[in-house]
Amino acid sequence: MKKTIFVFSALIIALLVLFKISTYSIISGDLDIEIMIAFVAILSFFVGIYFNRKPKKNNASETKSVDYKKIKELEITNRELEVLTHISEGLSNKEIGEQLFLSESTIKTHVSNLLIKLHAKRRTQAVQKAKELNIIL
Template sequence: MKKTIFVFSALIIALLILFQLSKYAYVSGDISIEVAIAIASVLFFIIGVYINKKSLTQEPSNPSTIDVQKISDLGISDREYEVLVQISEGLSNKEIADKLFLSESTIKTHVSNLLVKLDAKRRTQAIQKAKDLQILSL
C-alpha cells in the first residue's frame, strides 16, 4: 500500500514539474503549447504502458490449495460446498437459488447445515472459518 501511494505521489509531482516547465517554456517563447502538450501526452502514455505491463505480470501473492480431505472430514456435501463458494462471493440466498437452479428454502437448509458443520453463527463467520481451514481459496 505504501509503495502504491509513493508511486502515485511521484507521478503527481512529476506532472506538476512538467506543467511548470511547459509553462516556463511557453512564456519564454521557446516552445509552442502544442509541443508541450504532446510531450506530456507521450510521457504519460509511456508511464501508463509501463504500469499496465507491470500489473499484468504480477503473480498471485498466495495461491492456496483447497484441502479436499478437510471438506470430507467435516461432512460437507458437494452441493453444500457449492453454496459455500457462492456465499463467499457475496450472493444472497435468492441469488444462489437462481444461479444453482434450486429453491430458496433448499439454499436456506444448505446454509443452516454449513453453519452447524463449520460451528459458525453467521455467514461471514462461516466464510472466515472455511478460509482458516483452507477449504475456500483466499
C-alpha cells in the same frame, strides 16, 4: 487503495508543476512547444506502462486442489459444498435456491450449518476460511 490515491495525486501534482514550468519556459523563449509536447507524451507513455503492468501470478495457486479430506473431516455435505460454491460466486440465498431448485429457507439452513462447521460469523468469512482450507478454489 491508499497507494493508488497517493500515486495519482503525485502524478497530478507533477503534471501541474511541469505545465507551469513549461509555460514560463515558452513565454521566455527558452523552449519550443514541440519539445514540451514530446516530453509530456514520453512521460505519459511511461506512466501508462507503469499502471498497465500485471502482477505475476503465483504458481502455487494454480496447483491447488480441493482438500476432500478436510471436507470429510468438517462433515460438510455435498449440498452444503454446492451452496458454499455459490456463496463464493456472490449469489444471494434466493438466487442459490433458484439454481439448485430449493427453497430459500432450505438454503438458509445450509448456510447456517456451514457457518457453524467453518466457525464463521458471516458468509464472507465462511468463504475466506473455505479458501484457506482448500475446500473451494
